[in-house]
Amino acid sequence: MIKNACFSRVLSVIAPAPLLKLFLRTALIRAGVLADRSQFWKDLTMAFYGYNRPGAKTHEGVRESFWLRGMLASITGVFDCMKAFSETDFKSAPPVEPVV
Numbered sequence: 001m002i003k004n005a006c007f008s009r010v011l012s013v014i015a016p017a018p019l020l021k022l023f024l025r026t027a028l029i030r031a032g033v034l035a036d037r038s039q040f041w042k043d044l045t046m047a048f049y050g051y052n053r054p055g056a057k058t059h060e061g062v063r064e065s066f067w068l069r070g071m072l073a074s075i076t077g078v079f080d081c082m083k084a085f086s087e088t089d090f091k092s093a094p095p096v097e098p099v100v
Contacts, residue, residue: 026086033078041070 032040045063046052070078 026082029082029086030079033075033082037075038067038071041067044070 032043042063045066046058048066049059049062050056051058051063
């Protein structure tokens, strides 16, 4: 996490709250990937599969498979994926029409 409170305060003055949250989330994810890509994928499995919830059973095989797929992905592809998901507002998507 960003430990510099001053940086956060400055951004809150120049950026609206939703934009600030998006910027910080994206920046932290990208920093995590660049700092230690392997550990990033291992840590991500906890939240991705809900293993961080109380009483959840952790499946190491699933975590290792997720980690392997993450490590096989190119860094450019990972960054493009992060950019697309962090900058897309899925809440405002139009409703899907049922297929008859």
